[in-house]
Amino acid sequence: MTAEEILIRRIPKPHDETREELLAWFVESLGLEHGRDIHQTLRRILHMLLTLSQESRLLSTERLEEELLMPGSRINHHIRLLIKAGMLERDKRSIRLRGRTIEETVEEIRRDSERIFDDIIRMARLLDEAYGLRQKREG
Secondary structure, eight states, X not given: OOOSOOOOOOOOOOSSOOHHHHHHHHHHXXXXXXXXXXXXXXXXXXXXXXXXXXXXXXXXXXXXXHHHTOOHHHHHHHHHHHHHTTSEEEETTEEEESSSSXXXXXXXXXXXXXXXXXXXXXXXXXXXXXXXXXXXXXX
16 A cells, blocks of 8 residues: 655654654654644554554554544544555454564655655656647657
8 A cells, every 4th residue: 555645744853762753753844743643643553553463463443443442434544544544454354564673664755755756857848748848759
């Protein structure tokens, strides 16, 4: 599953490099936390996934509901956002990081963004030709 929507924000790096501060910076840098998420649900899901991934790479949505004491509908909403951003993959009723590590996952997202930019560049070239900003290619 490739990322469908990639948002990158340049924000100041955290002063304290605690696990919590690093995770907060990470999700904010990728535009994953939205102003309406006052309970930091997405961050809590990601934290739980990373914490429990030492036991198993797969984490069931039921386990998340039990651990976070939240309704499945709220958890699933945030899981869909993480999947759309390319962070997670779903395997039936379980989720996992797209890569074995966060770094591998970010590398996958980077490759997704490069493919997206390749498509954008091809379309920009066609627009340039359509508007006469560039001569049409031969053949």
